[in-house]
Amino acid sequence: MRKWYAIILLTALLGGAWIYATRIPLEPTLAAGAQPRANFPAPAFALTALDGSPMSSDGLRGQVVLVNFWATWCVPCRTEMPVLQSVYAERRAEDFTVIAINVAEDPDTIAPFVKEFNLTFPILLDRDTAVAKTFNVNGIPASFFIDRAGIIRAVYLGAMSRAYVESQVAPLLERR
């Protein structure tokens, strides 16, 4: 049994030393630069909105942002649009915004969709899919929750429920 006591004690010492030696600074990913991934700074973008006005990510700093990639033909996108509109309307006064980036469609296709769902948040046009590629979007809908400092805090692929959106947005709004 003594042999085992020695093995267990040695394991505890070596294991503790390894944990200590390999500790790293909190949020080590920030140094790697912008990446479309949770805990990395969000990639920058500049696009034209559906109403023709220019919009860039620089102007969103200080707000909690939900960047959502979508298209009119995408069924799950249709499912979650009312959820996005509802949370946006409810939380707009708290420095929360939704940026809905349409992938590769023209304004004439998008406008009736926006009217049908009464969408009031900004709709941006990514006609050449360059921003979608920067965000590594391989399927839609794809959503990125970005905090006030411009760090992505969650990424979700697929249609979101209201409960999910609320559970991601509320803690980010509480952080100052």
Place this chain on the structure above:
Amino acid sequence: MLPVIRIGPAAMQSSALALIAALWLGAFVAEREFKRRGLHGDDAWNSVAIAIAVTLVTARLVYVAQNLDTYADAWIEIFAPVPGTLALEFGAVFGILAILGYFQHRRLDFKRVADALAPGALVACAIIAIGQFLSGDAFGTPAELPWSIVLWGAARHPVQLYDAFATLIGLAIIRRARAGLIALTALAWYSAARLFVDGFRADAAFLPGGYRTSQVIALAILLIALALIARKGESNVQVNQIQTNDQRTSG
């Protein structure tokens, strides 16, 4: 990196596919081990099915409890098929308890069943690690090595592959373990592997001071597993001595 696998018009997340493959292959290996040890193969599939069902249901219920205000206005969303609304860490605890309850209900010898489940569990862990490699999850710290992979803006340790490789070595090791010690050996090896490999992981939950939660938990489990192996080994030695003495006396 292959986060999404496209089959025709359908796009499926590789991590989800890997999880399904891990559960299926893990249960398949467990069934074979159950049969090899004189147990019913159906019990392997039943235990995996019960674990999945209980994990999912309880994970959703705990998530709802954590976000009661949100669900109060939209209770129907409790049934929404949104994987993000699951408290999986809590669900997994209930899933394990459900398996133990099932074994108790079926009056199965726990040590024998645990030994039979161990190889399947290691196979499942290895496949999940490969899924993480494909999806880019659980990635490593930056490192300039000949085998580094470029991921998320830097050359990094391929920790997912370290994890899969270490787990597969564990499969070879437990083949040499004695009956009754196979599950504990697998647990000790896997904990030791996570303790070591997670030292190169960047995408982790951290404690204050930059210590990784997974390494601390792995060390605690490793020490418990070693203590249990020591106890079991010691009791086997004592049984052997008593048997030897009995034989001498009767001789």
